[in-house]
Amino acid sequence: MENTFLSLALLIISHFSLSTSSTDQSALLALKDNVIYDPQNVLTTNWSVSTSVCNWFGVSCRSRHRRVTALNLTGLGFVGTLPPHLGNLSFLSLLYLTNNSFYGRLPIQLSNLQSLKYLSFGNNSFSGEIPSWLGSLTELRRLFLYQNNFNSSIPLSLGYLPKLEILSLYENQISGSIPSSIFNISSLQRIEVSNNMLLGSIPFISRALLSLQVIDFTFNNLTGHIPKDMFDHLPNLKQLDLSYNLLSGTIPASLFKCKQLQILSLSVNQLEGSLPIEIGNLSMLQSFYIGRNHFEGEIPKEIGNLTFLNIFDCGINNFTGE
Numbered sequence: 001m002e003n004t005f006l007s008l009a010l011l012i013i014s015h016f017s018l019s020t021s022s023t024d025q026s027a028l029l030a031l032k033d034n035v036i037y038d039p040q041n042v043l044t045t046n047w048s049v050s051t052s053v054c055n056w057f058g059v060s061c062r063s064r065h066r067r068v069t070a071l072n073l074t075g076l077g078f079v080g081t082l083p084p085h086l087g088n089l090s091f092l093s094l095l096y097l098t099n100n101s102f103y104g105r106l107p108i109q110l111s112n113l114q115s116l117k118y119l120s121f122g123n124n125s126f127s128g129e130i131p132s133w134l135g136s137l138t139e140l141r142r143l144f145l146y147q148n149n150f151n152s153s154i155p156l157s158l159g160y161l162p163k164l165e166i167l168s169l170y171e172n173q174i175s176g177s178i179p180s181s182i183f184n185i186s187s188l189q190r191i192e193v194s195n196n197m198l199l200g201s202i203p204f205i206s207r208a209l210l211s212l213q214v215i216d217f218t219f220n221n222l223t224g225h226i227p228k229d230m231f232d233h234l235p236n237l238k239q240l241d242l243s244y245n246l247l248s249g250t251i252p253a254s255l256f257k258c259k260q261l262q263i264l265s266l267s268v269n270q271l272e273g274s275l276p277i278e279i280g281n282l283s284m285l286q287s288f289y290i291g292r293n294h295f296e297g298e299i300p301k302e303i304g305n306l307t308f309l310n311i312f313d314c315g316i317n318n319f320t321g322e
């Protein structure tokens with residue numbers, strides 16, 4: 001009796017795990033079906049139903065449940081679209097499809113992947129909007145959507161990703177302004193939105209962002225002043241790239257609180273005023289670009305204090321003196 005019960009229980013358990021991992025298998029087979037070009041025949045030769053999906057190229061499983069936890073198909077030259085079935089890989093924590101030619105829109109079913117921590121669609125041909133449901137993937141640490149054809153604005157909802165560390169959206173056709181919610185994420189380390197069509201001003205930073213190291217807004221159409229108190233609470237900023245925009249006004253004094261700054265790039269804007277002597281306090285500075293602005297006055301001799309400085313580009317301004 002006890003034995004019968006035990007085998008029944010085992011039967012149910014094994015059936016359960018079989019049926020759940022067969023969900024993973026059908027999701028991956030749907031992806032295989034949607035890939036119309038596979039130059040190295042990875043899918044045709046390796047993704048065979050005669051072996052467990054856990055042995056398939058690019059697939060990793062958590063050993064206990066045999067459920068798919070990572071799918072890394074970086075750089076395989078795939079052409080195709082994403083099937084909605086990918087949203088059934090409910091244990092997925094990493095999805096990297098970088099350096100392929102996937103196209104079309106991101107299926108809304110991906111919003112079911114509530115365990116996702118690492119997501120990269122970088123360097124593909126995805127188009128349409130950056131979906132606002134990405135903001136519901138609350139475990140996300142890294143979101144790479146760079147080098148695609150996304151053309152909407154940046155959804156406000158991304159600012160509600162409480163654990164986000166890297167937001168990389170460069171080289172798309174993203175329009176609209178940068179939502180201030182982005183600077184509400186205290187875990188943020190890098191924000192890269194260069195080479196888009198962003199408008200409007202740089203949002204205020206209203207809280208301490210102790211992890212933030214890189215801000216790259218190069219090649220957009222940002223206007224207005226650099227917010228006066230922008231750098232009050234960014235003690236670990238290492239790289240600030242604001243070049244090739246339409247920014248005006250002066251360099252805010254708060255910038256000189258960023259003692260870790262290594263790269264400071266403000267070229268090709270409409271900035272004016274003089275270069276403060278406090279520039280000499282940024283002792284880690286290696287590259288400093290302020291060319292093509294309307295700066296005037298003398299170049300402070302304190303710049304000679306910067307022992308790591310190896311690039312200083314100040315051409316096409318109205319500097320005077322030595």
Ligand SMILES: *[C@@H]1O[C@H](CO)[C@@H](O)[C@H](O)[C@H]1NC(C)=O
Nearest residue numbers: 045046048051055056057058
């Ligand atoms: C599929 O690729 C994996 C990882 O490279 C390898 O371990 C496995 O032997 C391959 N399977 C087949 C059937 O080629």
Ligand SMILES: *[C@@H]1O[C@H](CO)[C@@H](O)[C@H](O)[C@H]1NC(C)=O
Nearest residue numbers: 070072073074075094096118
């Ligand atoms: C993903 O795959 C690429 C290419 O095989 C490899 O270089 C990279 O380290 C992998 N990334 C992860 C997180 O497994």
Ligand SMILES: *[C@@H]1O[C@H](CO)[C@@H](O)[C@H](O)[C@H]1NC(C)=O
Nearest residue numbers: 023026027084085087088109
């Ligand atoms: C998986 O997802 C697809 C499309 O979203 C759905 O039609 C299918 O029923 C789902 N379930 C399984 C077990 O494959």
Ligand SMILES: *[C@@H]1O[C@H](CO)[C@@H](O)[C@H](O)[C@H]1NC(C)=O
Nearest residue numbers: 074075096098099120122123
């Ligand atoms: C994508 O390809 C480029 C060019 O080959 C390479 O430099 C880059 O490291 C690749 N990206 C990833 C994430 O593997």
Ligand SMILES: *[C@@H]1O[C@H](CO)[C@@H](O)[C@H](O)[C@H]1NC(C)=O
Nearest residue numbers: 075076077099100101123147
């Ligand atoms: C994008 O990925 C392709 C492979 O699909 C690679 O050849 C190309 O160098 C990558 N581009 C960049 C800028 O990394």
Ligand SMILES: *[C@@H]1O[C@H](CO)[C@@H](O)[C@H](O)[C@H]1NC(C)=O
Nearest residue numbers: 127128129150151152153175
């Ligand atoms: C974005 O591109 C799609 C086509 O992929 C187009 O239908 C849509 O109007 C574009 N939206 C914007 C805001 O440009």
Ligand SMILES: *[C@@H]1O[C@H](CO)[C@@H](O)[C@H](O)[C@H]1NC(C)=O
Nearest residue numbers: 159160179180181182184185
């Ligand atoms: C920032 O987060 C706080 C709560 O942590 C919230 O009250 C506030 O509305 C958020 N601000 C923005 C601009 O999203």
Ligand SMILES: *[C@@H]1O[C@H](CO)[C@@H](O)[C@H](O)[C@H]1NC(C)=O
Nearest residue numbers: 195196197198219220221244
């Ligand atoms: C900035 O705006 C100008 C004028 O509207 C336009 O020609 C240019 O393409 C825009 N640049 C970017 C990077 O959006």
Ligand SMILES: *[C@@H]1O[C@H](CO)[C@@H](O)[C@H](O)[C@H]1NC(C)=O
Nearest residue numbers: 253256257277278280281282
């Ligand atoms: C810059 O350095 C000078 C001399 O060390 C110091 O007196 C001054 O308070 C510093 N300024 C800032 C903004 O840190």
Ligand SMILES: *[C@@H]1O[C@H](CO)[C@@H](O)[C@H](O)[C@H]1NC(C)=O
Nearest residue numbers: 292293294295296316317318
């Ligand atoms: C420099 O100043 C002159 C005279 O005020 C002005 O005409 C010129 O446009 C300025 N050049 C730059 C690059 O700001």
Ligand SMILES: *[C@@H]1O[C@H](CO)[C@@H](O)[C@H](O)[C@H]1NC(C)=O
Nearest residue numbers: 280281301302303304305306
């Ligand atoms: C910076 O340079 C100025 C002028 O060259 C010099 O008087 C000052 O002592 C230097 N400050 C530091 C902290 O090296």
